[in-house]
Structures are given as C-alpha cells and as structure tokens.
Amino acid sequence: MKALKWVLGILVIAGLAAGGYIVWERFSRVESTDDAQIDGSIFPLSPRVAGHVIKVAVQDQAAVKADEVLVQLDPQDFEIALDKARAGLADAEATLASARSDIPVLSVSTASTLSGARSSRQDAAAQVSGAEQALGAAKARLKTTEANVRVAEAKANKAAQDVERYKTLVARDDIPRQQYEQAVAEAEAARANVDAQNAAVTEAQQNILAAEKNIEQARAFCRQFFQWYNHSHRHSGIGLMTPAAVHHGQAEKLHAERQRVLDAAYAATPERFVRRPPTPPELPTAAWINKPTEETAH
Numbered sequence: 197m198k199a200l201k202w203v204l205g206i207l208v209i210a211g212l213a214a215g216g217y218i219v220w221e222r223f224s225r226v227e228s229t230d231d232a233q234i235d236g237s238i239f240p241l242s243p244r245v246a247g248h249v250i251k252v253a254v255q256d257q258a259a260v261k262a263d264e265v266l267v268q269l270d271p272q273d274f275e276i277a278l279d280k281a282r283a284g285l286a287d288a289e290a291t292l293a294s295a296r297s298d299i300p301v302l303s304v305s306t307a308s309t310l311s312g313a314r315s316s317r318q319d320a321a322a323q324v325s326g327a328e329q330a331l332g333a334a335k336a337r338l339k340t341t342e343a344n345v346r347v348a349e350a351k352a353n354k355a356a357q358d359v360e361r362y363k364t365l366v367a368r369d370d371i372p373r374q375q376y377e378q379a380v381a382e383a384e385a386a387r388a389n390v391d392a393q394n395a396a397v398t399e400a401q402q403n404i405l406a407a408e409k410n411i412e413q414a415r416a417f418c419r420q421f422f423q424w425y426n427h428s429h430r431h432s433g434i435g436l437m438t439p440a441a442v443h444h445g446q447a448e449k450l451h452a453e454r455q456r457v458l459d460a461a462y463a464a465t466p467e468r469f470v471r472r473p474p475t476p477p478e479l480p481t482a483a484w485i486n487k488p489t490e491e492t493a494h
Contacts, residue, residue, distance in 0.1 A: 241266065247273055276350045282343050324414040331407035338400040345393040352390050355383035435477040447479055 247269035254266050358379045366376040430436040437447050454476035462473045 245269070245274070272350060272354055276347055276354070324411065324418055327407065327411040327414045331404065331411060334400065334403040334407045338397065338404060341393060341396040341400045345390065345397055348386065348390040348393045352383065352386035355379070355386040359383045432477070433480065435479045437479070451476055451479055 249267050250270045251268035252266070253268065254260055254264075260266065359376075362371060362376040362379045365371045366373055426439045428438065430438055434442050435447065435451065437450060441447055441450055458474040458476060462469055
C-alpha cells in the first residue's frame, strides 16, 4: 500500500513537470502585448508579362520551391498578339509579292530588226509570269485574311466572355450598368469585325480563282503565239525565214529554192527587172538577242 502511494506520487510529479515544460515552451515563444512589432522579409513577385490571373496554384503562407508554378495567366491575350503578328507578316509578304509583280520580267536591248517580234514574245512571256506572280500575291493575301479572321474571332470570344462576367457583376450592382453596356457594344463590334474578315477571306479566295484563270488564259495565248512565231511568222532579220526553218537547218535549201523561182521569173520576163536580176534576202550569219560587246565576247 505504501509502495502504491510512492508510485502515484511519482506519476503526479512527472505529470506536473511535463505540463510545466509545455507551458514554459509555449509562453517562451509567444508574447502577449498590446504594443508589439514583428520584423520579417517581404519578397515581391511579379510576372515578366502582364495579364489576367485565371488560377492560383498555392495557398497563403505556403512554402514554395524554385521553378514551382504559383499562378497561371490567361493565354488568350498572348494568342491574339501572336495571330496579329502572323497576320502582319503575311500582309508584308503579300505586299512584297505584289511589288515584285510590277518589276519588268525581261530587259532586252538590241538594234536587231527582230526587236518588234521579240518584244511581242517577251510580252507574252511576261504575261504568264505576271499572272503567276499575281496568283502568289493572292495566296499570300488569303493567308493574311485567314489570320485576321483568327485574330477577330479571338477578340470576339474574349468580348463575349467579358459580357458574361459583367452580366453577373451588374446584377449584384458591383459595377456600373454603363460599364456593362459598353462591354456589350464592344462584343457586338467584335462580332461584326469577324463577319467583315470572313467576307475578306471569301474575296481573297475569289481573287485566287481569278488569278488561276488568268494564268490558264496567258498560257493558252503563249502556246498559240509561240506556234505562230516559230513556224509561221517570217522574220526580216533572218532572211524572211521562220525560226523553225533556221533552227532545223532548212534555211539554205529554202534560200536556193527561192533563187530558182526568181531566176525562172527573170528568164520569162526580164523587162520587169530593170536594175538587176532578183535575189532573195540574204541569210544572216548571226541574229542576236542582247548582243555581247567585244569585251564580253573575249
């Protein structure tokens, strides 16, 4: 019985000692006063770009690590800016292609008697080249208008979302009704801009069809023109021969046949030729396009 009392006494003393230690530990860290100050370090955080925060990934007073995501920004504004930049690039490329279409395709300088026919041939080739460049410019403009549509749709979607947010706020009188009405007007304007950009896409597509048709017409003209130019048109600069006859080595034979016809005509009616017996135009030794200078030739 006496031993039991000793055990209970020891337990009571141990409990009092443990409770006293806990109380001391608690009050040694906490000060209770009406006039206190706390020293601490504040580290401001800010993103590299401005934007609307759509998600906070941490709680107040939470410990974070390096490279840990704290907040998530709304990417819509940045996507709009990217689409706008792409649209500007496509527009610049279209302008460049259009400017190139105005550059002369061929530059020929010669005093040959072939200049008139050669000019027509160059015009035909330039017509095809110009039509092809116009097609390239039309396709570039289509890319521009399609990019503008994406930009307009992104802005319209954002404006519609703003209207939905403001609708809730204006119902609780958290914002002036004028601000809500302005958001509605901006959303309607954004949607009208989408319709306008879609119309521009339709127009660009029609321009591509027209440019493709122009190319086919230009190529059909060139096929007909070159056939006439090479096989039917007799050039004064190559002895009234066709280019095909000269190219295939038939010029000398044709020249001899012409001489025989003229000799027969002279023999039959020499009085018609007062000065001298007739002769066909001489065959040229060379016909030049952009004849090289002596310095270039050597």
